[in-house]
Amino acid sequence: MAEAAHAAAAAEGRAILLPAAKANPKDLLAAEGYIFCAPENLAALSGVMKEFFDRCYYPVLGQLNGRPYAQMICAGSDGENAARQLARIATGWRLKDVQPPLIVNTSAQTPEAILAEKEIKDTDLARCAEVGAALGAGLAMGVF
Template sequence: MAAAPRRLLVVWHSFTGATEAMVEALLNGARASAGDAVQVVALRAAEANADDVLGADAVVFATPETLASMSGAMKDSFDRSYYPLLGRCEGKPYALLVCAGSDGQPTIAQLRRVALGLRLKEVAEPLLVCTQAQTAEAILAAKAVPESELAKGRELGGLLAAGLELGVF
């Protein structure tokens, strides 16, 4: 009997399409890298729960930066799942994807702090995409992510899927 495929879960939220485009790139990279050896699943933050995280072999948290913080939907996801996860997912591999206007570091720090509390294991440097949106109009506008950034998303997805497939993490 063949072993069940490893499972990569992406929990994500997007306001203007940049994070969603990066998630799609990550998913495409993961699927291209591991084929059927890794089950790749994406859930919106509003839908994801502790059981989804527990059922995954690795997790990516993808969010836009909103007022120097993760999005409210991502925070809500953590609010609903943090205590049910506490003490149950130590060492689970994770990675971060943040789309920001110009900084992103406060959001990365905040997400890392949550992951530290859960004792997750960071297996890749956070992927940060800066859109350079600085006005209200630019911040709220639909985003087109440059191919160079999408390529980084595909690369991260491929890395994570390969790591799962090979048992590296």
């Protein structure tokens, strides 16, 4: 999902793809906008994504105001709580939500399905690419 969004954003201009575990406050400060992509685990953001926000939240507080963001959640059920959690963090940073959350539902409900490697459908990857293209184009045109 993140790779599809990144490729489309990069086609519109400069884009960097970083895993949450490696991203840091300097990366956030250097960016003009953000696409946060995370799995939902146990009806919440994944631990590594939450740790990213915990680690970076205060060092950039008050310095990202008004920057655009979008979010993509990969969920086994509805993904709404993870999206709400991410939106609350973005609100604290005073980021500008530029589109509704994209939630890709894998419908993984059995133990076997939950533990299996997930395959994202081409139609969902196309939706992810649309998120990247929209944010990339908006930044390139100065819309945000």
